Amino acid sequence: MSGRSDTRADAGADTLRGDCANCFGLCCVALPFAASADFAVDKPAGTPCANLAADFRCGIHERLRDRGFTGCTVYDCFGAGQKVSMITFGGRDWRQDPDTARRMFAAFPVVRHLHELLTYLTEALTVEPARSLHGELRRVLEETERLTLLTPEELTALDLDAHRRIVGDLLLRVGELVRAGVPGAKGRKKNRRGADLMGARLTGTDLRGASLRGAYLIGADLSGADLRQADLLGADLRDAKLAGADLTGALFLTQPQLNAARGDARTVLPARLTRPSHWTPES
Incomplete structure (x- = not known):
């Protein structure tokens, strides 16, 4: 060896x-x-x-x-x-x-x-x-x-x-x-677990504390969305647009999920994760 x-x-x-x-x-x-x-x-x-x-x-x-x-x-x-x-x-x-x-x-x-x-x-x-x-x-x-x-x-x-x-x-x-401590996060609109959101236009959407576990977000436009404290365990983010989105405190977000998405220099990430090198400097 x-x-x-x-x-x-x-x-x-x-x-x-x-x-x-x-x-x-x-x-x-x-x-x-x-x-x-x-x-x-x-x-x-x-x-x-x-x-x-x-x-x-x-x-x-x-x-x-x-x-x-x-x-x-x-x-x-x-x-x-x-x-x-x-x-x-x-x-x-x-x-x-x-x-x-x-x-x-x-x-x-x-x-x-x-x-x-x-x-x-x-x-x-x-x-x-x-x-x-x-x-x-x-x-x-x-x-x-x-x-x-x-x-x-x-x-x-x-x-x-x-x-x-x-x-x-x-x-x-x-x-x-975590969601219990986020104002309004337990409302019906914030529970999108397993939802089919492929290609959805969610630009600037308030998704703070939302449950997006297992959600299909392939190609979704989440530019400028508020995803603070959102639960993203197993969410499919392939080609999802995250330019300018705020992912501060996002739960169970992994590096492979980020690598599959499309963000830019304005995307705010949890400190434990790395900005993918292929992301654009600015969208």
Whole structure:
């Protein structure tokens, strides 16, 4: 494993963001993608992407969008790649043997889902209005972390849906506690959970404290919208216009969601997130 020190591997495994230097390119191999607006070609699960180099780096990383691989630029494994590569499989390369590859590719999506849940739980523990739930949040977080350390066989046998329901119900309570402190947020118009808002014109809309969990906001125009303390868990923000929108304190917003959206220099983001490099300086 040339260029991969134990120290760097251990450090990377402790994060909830992808550390490609300590991963065997799992997202480029284990996952499938279909030719579409997001991917230039079809690729079945378990087959290496043609752009994956021998050192597990992307050969067109700086040109992904130009080459038709926008989907790659919005993806984040939440640190599951280095966890599976360096801890679950102890640094064993999937190229060494077909059985290792099969087991690794099956375990990776499970750990990725668990790491996404860890990301939400970690954020929830910083939410002051949900302080009464912090003890329960810590217990569920510790259990989720324990699950990420199961053997490959245990991971693939895990009832992931059952655990997601436990975490989801707890995060819903966190969101309700936050919404309860936002004036008018519990009104009927602010509950848009799972709503079909694809292409909707919501320019300048007051969505402060709104529940937008699982809402379909693909291509929606949210320019200048007030999304402070809005619950965005699982909201689909692909190509949503966020120019000038205020996302201060937005709950459960992830970097992949932001990467898939379209904002500008005026978009106000939570401090824990990074402004995507492909966003326009000004809309």
